[in-house]
Amino acid sequence: MTILILAEHDGQQLSPAVQQAVTAAQLWNAPTHVLVAGQGTESIAKQAASLAGVEKVIHANAAHLAHALAEDIAKVILTISAEYQVILAAHSSFSRNVLPRVAALLDVAMISDVLEITADNTYVRSIYAGNILTTVQSSDAVQVLTIHSSNFSATDLGGTSEIVNIETPAAFGKSRWLSEVRSQSDRPALSSAKVVISGGRSLGSAEKFEQVLSPLATKLGAALGATRAAVDAGFAPNDIQVGQTGIVVAPELYIAVGVSGAVQHTYGMKDSRIVVAINQDPDAPIFQVADYGLVADLFIAIPALTAAIQ
């Protein structure tokens, strides 16, 4: 049997989560190939070829793959899928868009956001916004899944696998990319930052969110996150939402500021090494998952913390 990993990239860099996907693939103890699809992605294919544990990189390079439309990426996978018994990717908005399409075309189920892989195509994943874990076994001939990357370690560099360029099928043609807005930020990427500071609805406004949290984030070299309540209230952009329906983070230090601690949110940060919670409400559920809790007015505590840090 052989395993295919669908690699995510931004046109410049391979996503670091591919390294975690490679580790997950190794549980099958079978040759692992990585698919890099895009336009002008030779250097990304080389990055993938340097991952330890990868036997072959399949490179699909075509103009119509530049924006990674789900329809076109799925078509590429379908041209090579006969060779594979497992097709997996790190869970992200990219893989969530593409892989269900692939699974349906292969007439197999998909297992989303897998936390743990055990023998015989058995998987642990969460349901009900992280409140419950289920263990499911797939009876399909091909396993299509996304993995919860923070549950898997990253494979090392140092591999030297071959890169095979493949013919790309014609464009799907019924989906056109028009534009994109990438959040501009000098801060590190949320999903890979060593320190994350998240704000909740207690911040009160978009201005206060920025005013209170930015100086601390700058001092700590931290990424900013937000709860769904803060995003829905318009205090923070949607792409920094931490939680079940947003981004899952696992930094060294997670500072939750004015965050109540809904399960929806804690699902996205509970793998952080150290969690600090600052909240005025001593009964806030966030204190149940925090290593260090401080019951205080965030508008006083955060400036004080910022000032005290060198």
Place this chain on the structure above:
Amino acid sequence: MKILVAVKRVVDYNIKVRIKADGSDVDIAGVKMGINPFDENAIEEALRLKEKGSASEVVVVSIGSAANQDVLRHALAMGADRAILLETDANVQPLGVAKLLKAMIEREQPQLIMLGKQAIDDDAGQAGQMLAALLDYPQGTFASTVQIEDDEIVVTREVDGGTETLALTLPAVITADLRLNEPRFVKLPNLMMARKKPIETINASEFGIDLKPRLNLLKVSEPPARKAGIKVGSVEELINKLRAHEGMQL
């Protein structure tokens, strides 16, 4: 233009679901149920497209037992024109849902199909993409805005790191994110009127589709809890602890 909206009946989002004593499944007997929140966004957007003159009819479809009539009535009370129940007592997984919906779409011939981006019970987030694949239609997932422009739908998608805007040739499948809109409140008179509207019921087995689950549920369990740590009394104490006990350079 006709819009078909698929809705799922799920445990109300305010309920903390419990596990059966033998760990075989979740225990949802007698628990308050409701329409999947993302699906409510899909209905709302379909209604707004109709109110703007972009669509002429909104048809809602749900899959499940006769109890699903309540979510269909909710959709009718919001303003949907027709409701169809594909009745089955089976636990239909996303691929089966996509196959049943495909059969309905072949009958109804809508130009636009809308669903929520995921259901808040199984959190799979697959049905819309699977349906688009089976129909060979383009897909606009995690939509935060949509607009019909001639024979296309322009959709802005919420993706990691920002947003992306696509133009899809109709017919197309759209999955709704929460920020697509704020669903309207259902007024009591509308709910009363919706009770009188007929719901077409079709036995799901009539389509001859294999709905056997592909994923077998072995067990359910509680996730390991992260342990609560300590409370500190001040910002100074917090910094001292992080420096001394956690080796943080602050």
